[in-house]
Amino acid sequence: MELTPAIKDYVLSKETNLGRMFSKIEMTGAEVNVSFEVAKNTNHHKSGSVFHADCLVNIKGEEFYGSADEEDLYQAIDKVKENLFREISKNKDRRQTLFKRGAMSVKKMLKGLSKRNPFTSKY
Secondary structure, three states: OOOOHHHHHHHHHHHHHHHHHHHHHHHOOOOEEEEEEEEEOOOOOOOOOOEEEEEEEEEOOEEEEEEEEEOOHHHHHHHHHHHHHHHHHHHHHHHHHHHHHHHHHHHHHHHOOOOOEOOOOEO
16 A cells, blocks of 8 residues: 555644653653554455554553554544553553552551551551
8 A cells, every 4th residue: 555645644643643642751751652554454355444554652661552444544543543542541540540549558557547558468
């Protein structure tokens, strides 16, 4: 499949939308690598899931992957962007939740409300 300027611009615009999220990460000094691949599954199919889009994002050693097969190339690119956005934000929420749970456990221990040591998980 030939990469036209229109397809390239569309992929870059979607990557730029994700880039807003990455800019905050890059401010901390972390490196973000994005590799995007767009392809046509087969040449002999005329309908169905003909177009395929892949994207691999590497942030601080953590890898996030999204892929989609769609009838329209632009729909496949949009779906990949949505999947990656959801996966990256879910990971961020998970880290924040674990941090909050740990902080609450330490706070309870310091107040004397809990005898459980959050560092060793022993009572």
